[in-house]
Amino acid sequence: MKSNHFKLISLLALAGLTGAQAGQFTYSSAAANNLVGFNGQALVATDQVEIGTYVNGTFTSIHSGNSNANETYGPGFFSHADVAKQDTSAIAEQQLAIRWNHAASSTWAILYLDITTVGLDTAIKDQWTVKSGDGGGVDGNTNDVSVSDLTDGPPDFSTLRTGATLVNARFFGTNSEGFTSFEIIPEPSTYAALVGLSALVGTVLYRRR
Numbered sequence: 001m002k003s004n005h006f007k008l009i010s011l012l013a014l015a016g017l018t019g020a021q022a023g024q025f026t027y028s029s030a031a032a033n034n035l036v037g038f039n040g041q042a043l044v045a046t047d048q049v050e051i052g053t054y055v056n057g058t059f060t061s062i063h064s065g066n067s068n069a070n071e072t073y074g075p076g077f078f079s080h081a082d083v084a085k086q087d088t089s090a091i092a093e094q095q096l097a098i099r100w101n102h103a104a105s106s107t108w109a110i111l112y113l114d115i116t117t118v119g120l121d122t123a124i125k126d127q128w129t130v131k132s133g134d135g136g137g138v139d140g141n142t143n144d145v146s147v148s149d150l151t152d153g154p155p156d157f158s159t160l161r162t163g164a165t166l167v168n169a170r171f172f173g174t175n176s177e178g179f180t181s182f183e184i185i186p187e188p189s190t191y192a193a194l195v196g197l198s199a200l201v202g203t204v205l206y207r208r209r
């Protein structure tokens with residue numbers, strides 16, 4: 001598995017170096033973290049992961065992809081490299097974010113590294129800030145972001161980095177590789193539905209006895 005993780009990191013690095021084009025994006029869970037549903041359940045193929053801008057509480061999608069695009073690395077790991085070039089002049093300098101949608105419950109979550117954070121690492125801030133590009137492929141601007149950026153990094157990715165922001169999500173336990181991961185949190189209406197369903201199942205089981 002470590003070999004596979006190294007290959008994924010190498011692939012992303014290669015995409016960032018050779019695939020750099022105007023307004024191009026790469027986003028991934030990388031090798032350290034993954035995304036999980038309620039109570040740590042693995043994501044399914046119908047769950048979607050997106051990259052977009054997040055301004056004043058509004059997420060605007062730039063690209064959407066299947067959450068299990070890289071099932072080799074385990075459920076919830078994803079990688080969407082070299083998103084189509086586009087003119088980013090209208091959104092340059094805006095906050096980038098990753099959103100994933102839990103299809104079974106119609107619940108979504110957003111994760112990002114707040115670029116207004118004082119003292120934030122310059123290189124990481126640069127990646128989470130939309131770079132200017134005209135879509136013509138001549139200025140070589142690429143944004144490369146990962147949910148792993150939200151942590152303090154290796155060796156164990158166990159602590160959230162200052163500025164990491166989670167909306168409808170939380171830092172959750174460890175995944176199959178022993179690294180911490182992110183869990184989606186049900187919205188209040190979903191909680192109510194789950195509680196109601198549990199009560200109904202309990203009633204049915206009781207009556208069967």
